[in-house]
Amino acid sequence: MPDQTPWWDATRHTDRRPLLLARGRIQTAIRGWLGENGFTEVDPVALQTSPGNEAHLHAFATSAIGNDGQARPMFLHTSPEFAMKKLLAAGETRIAAFAHVWRNRERGALHSPEFTMLEWYRVGQDYTVLMDDCATLLRLAAHAANAMTLRFRNATCDPFAAPERLSVAQAFDRYAGINLLGTLASDGTPDRDKLAAQMPGAGLAARPGDTWSDLLSQILVAKVEPHLGHGVPTILDRYPLAEAALARRTPDDPRTAERFELYACGVELANGFGELTDPDQQRKRFEAEMDEKQRVYGHRYPLDEDFLSALAHMPPACGIALGFDRLVMLATGAPRIDDVIWTPVA
16 A cells, blocks of 8 residues: 655655655766767657547647637647657757656556656667667666666566567467467458457457457456566567557568567566658558547547658657656665655645
């Protein structure tokens, strides 16, 4: 049960303060590394016409009132991604941001409605370079926190060990006994019934209204994620194309995408892409995601037409978003995300 004492209570603040000071040291260390590696730190604004277009991400809505007194719908961003990619289109080649982001319907030990995301982009480089970046940042965070081990609850991870790299298909086979690629057509189109038919063997059951993506998420959460990042960090790579989000296809297999996630102690820390730069493909993906949001939640978010226009001018790049507060949690052994946020959301 989380402590019900308010965060501003002097005694509780005294207990939290070492974690918060470690947060500052970790941020300073990362900023130093970014500077040494040629990154320009940028500060994207949070108020956007579209908060992002993933079906299961929920935004905070507001309105901007113009000089004419008319209200225009606006949103607090769920990621600085759209704004930062516009900067790549404008000519920036290596950028990073510590950005406050907002996500509704998210609260718990690992979730805060407002949190800090570290996002960075490299123009002209393969997305696997981001995996090396992640390994470096784990080491930096541990050093800055004077920790030899990352911890979350009873789980531990060696931040100085080379990460294990698994494809999503390999992880599903290893931990759930499921042939994931066998549920995908040659062009990446998923077959819901083929995935549902394999679930009883993993001790799971498909519900009548579940889509292929719903089933994938259920298996991932129940059978795969609990095994990731224990002992050593895990890179979960090559997501199915249907889960590509803003990532491009892998060149050697049209069924998968250049997308990976970083795990430590069973906790997802980062989500990286070889970036999709085709605005027509991206529009189709956004529209499909918003159709799904409409089906499940009864509403949709507008598309950022300015972003889609900029995408046509964006050079080949890779990019990644890392939950900075979660990284601090693991480096300090904090049990809840609120413990490492200076002024948590009430």
